[in-house]
Amino acid sequence: MSKVxxxxxxxxxxxxxQRVVDAAGITGLQILGLDDVPxxxxEPEDGATFEENALIKARSGVRATGLPCLADDSGISVDALNGMPGVLSARWSGRHGDDHANNALLLAQLSDTPDERRGAAFVSACALVLPxxxxxxxxxxxxxxxxxxxxxxxxxxxxxxxxxxxxxxxGRSSAELTPEEKDSLSHRGKALAQLVPALRELAARG
Known part of the structure; x- marks a missing residue:
């Protein structure tokens, strides 16, 4: 059983x-989270891009555990805010991971923005680093x-x-989709799908 x-x-x-791996029919691959390892x-995620931050996290994980490590850095890029919050998405309100405060601040910043100018993109960069x-x-x-x-x-x-x-x-929000619907459409689903060949190869090594 290979571990990642x-x-x-x-x-x-x-x-x-896990759903992406299962949907691809990959067997023999055990997925661990940070709570499953010592x-x-x-390291601080101080990269200027999603890709840089994903690599920082993945390299750090490999160094610390010796295991293949996959890391994602993702966020929302809002057209009317010149691509912000971007890499600052998780701490946009000043407190890391406070979803409610981050959402409230974004709504306030866009309060005068008309519907036709509220375009945005979710972005995910995924890095897979091997030992x-x-x-x-x-x-x-x-x-x-x-x-x-x-x-x-x-x-x-x-x-x-x-x-x-x-x-x-x-016309639904992303939070109104089922997990399976979101997987098939989302930024992270699209990124993870591109890693399926590498994950399949990893599983085959046993």
Whole structure:
């Protein structure tokens, strides 16, 4: 059984990766999260891009555990804010991971922005780093627009404020989609799908 570390404590991200692996028919691959390995000092995510931050997290995980490590850095890029919050998405309000405060600040900043100028994209960069130094970095984007109020109980982060452009989403917010619908459309789903060949190869090594 091969092991891969997902450098995250977010159980929803772990479940998302597991669904992608299962949907691809990959067997013999055990996915671990940061809560499943001894705690190690995590390096500051001070990269200027999603790709740089994903690599920082993945390299750190490999160094600390000796396991292949997959890391995701993602956020929302709002057209009217010149691409911000971007890499600052998780700490936009000043407190890391405070979804409610981040969403409230984004709504306030866009309060005078008309609907036709509320375009945005969710962006995910995923980095897979192996103990032998092999690095694979992929990117997925999901276009949509920012709503005027939160909608839906699912997802996390800015999901309740994001209405995807994709037709199958039919005007719903990302937080109103089922996990399976979100996997097939989302930025992270698109990025993870590009890593399936590398994950399949990893599983085959046993």
């Amino acid at each position: 570390l997902l450098a995250s404590r977010n159980r929803k991200k772990l479940a998302e990766l 705690e190690y000092p995590e 032998d130094g092999t690095e694979t970095v992929v990117r997925g984007e999901w276009r949509g627009r920012v709503l005027r109020a939160e909608r839906g109980p699912n997802g996390f982060g800015y999901d309740p404020l994001f209405a995807p452009d994709d037709e199958p989403a039919a």
